[in-house]
Amino acid sequence: MSSMDWTHLQTFVAVAGAGSLSGAARAMAGSQPTMGRHIASLEAELGVRLFDRTGHGLELTPTGIELLEHARAMAQAADRMALVAQGRAETIAGTIRITASDLVATYILPDILADLHGLEPEIQVEVVASDRTENLLRRDADIAVRMYQPTQADVITRKVAELEIGIYAAHDYLAKAGVPETLRDVLDHDVVGYDRGEQIIQGFRAAGVAVDRDFFSFRSDNQVVAWRMVVAGWGIGFNQLQVGDGEPLVRRLFPDAPLPSLPVWLAAHAELKTSRRVRRVFDFLGERLGA
Amino acid sequence: MSSMDWTHLQTFVAVAGAGSLSGAARAMAGSQPTMGRHIASLEAELGVRLFDRTGHGLELTPTGIELLEHARAMAQAADRMALVAQGRAETIAGTIRITASDLVATYILPDILADLHGLEPEIQVEVVASDRTENLLRRDADIAVRMYQPTQADVITRKVAELEIGIYAAHDYLAKAGVPETLRDVLDHDVVGYDRGEQIIQGFRAAGVAVDRDFFSFRSDNQVVAWRMVVAGWGIGFNQLQVGDGEPLVRRLFPDAPLPSLPVWLAAHAELKTSRRVRRVFDFLGERLGA
């Protein structure tokens, strides 16, 4: 079969244009040895010498000149194709919907999204603050930020970070109720939690402190509300270090307590593969959340 | 800018042509996962969806159709380049592809090509046994052996021989069914033919024997299969004298019947008249087929 390696032809055009392997390597993404090998392979495949090695570069042979004509025709067709594709390509402009827990949506996403807006002003962003498993398939959201690995068909997931949890209480509260000396002392305090308190409870159990359902004296299905209660001095609560350490009204307790960390997962519909906009935001979130 | 991987484009053309990743993998040197990855990468590079995955293959999207046009233009330029390169190749070593009908490929070429191999051991030969009109332009083959004058643009042709046709039947068959006395008697016998039976039919008509479409009681699109049927004793058949007279199990009937002879034409692309290898084989075939 007519099995020439088209990559070699691509290199051929570049080398002929630049006049040297090194020059072509600079012009394309590649290195001088690679260019050299491509030309050598092509010459072997065709059974023809394309260049004379003059010492200060490569010079086309007459045969090379004639073949270059056709290779250039290929390059032109490729350019035309790229142009048409450009026109057909989905523009990056448009809206993207991101869903995240209210805590992440409130305390973490704003900074990141503001930066994104600076880089890609044409992308409009919509945030759905909710911990329900939105249906990515039905486009309830384009991208989801979750603290567990989403398990939906046709969904691409990527773990981007592992967030540590800390125990916090307001200075006001500690002044009033006293500072617990040991983890066990926490049982005698007011504790603020949110619905999914399981991981916190398990952390305490792992530390040898038996806790039960009555552990929390305040609950909310909204993590932000719960956190506001901690800051306001209701009692002892939990939060990601990133958020808790940034709040001057509270103080971190038991930095060495064995609380489990939370994984951060990004998820998007498989369309991500082809949508420039979704891909851009997905990668940006992955990069910034990972840091 | 033009940072598309041309290998992906090559795969694109193949997949579009084959209609499926697996088919393209078969047609090219490659595997189905590789084809899939190339297409996926290309779609990502261009920011465009080229195919719909239909479950039973891949179907071009409208965008894909438009882009394919340009990719095909590249493929054509690549073919032309390969053609010119073949013409300029300075070594005689290399592969040459010869297409011929299965009968010629089976009974006539082997001897000739064996001799060629003795004289020019550096030439690798590939035989495409087919009576379809291969595309010499696309280098489906370098040289074609045909029983009619090829009519393709930019193709050089040469008539090298005129082969006589004979009427044959197996001794076994004649003992069982009797020996026909006149051409007209043949109508009462089983006759083996192949698809292109027109010339045979015309020959009978020229001899004053009216025959119609039911003339043949066995047909095959493969001349070799038809001939094997004759040798096996199915009925009366036809073949070139060179082949028929070399088969001891059959006997020639009506040596004087006015059957038309078959011309033998060689054809090669005009670009190739400068290729030592093609010229050598072309001339050798002409010489040996003419004898």
Add this chain to the structure above:
DNA sequence: CTCCTAATATTCAAATTTGAATGGAATGTT
């Protein structure tokens, strides 16, 4: 003549690409 520059060849470990095997989904067939 010798040094200086800019280029091509070579080497070898690292990164990328590949494909055999496997799983799963859809279609056509018995």
Add this chain to the structure above:
DNA sequence: AACATTCCATTCAAATTTGAATATTAGGAG
């Protein structure tokens, strides 16, 4: 309705390709 077939997606070890570093070569200037 169960089976067979065909096709695409995924996985992971293996083969290939790549590039940084280095050696080598050729031309030009002083």
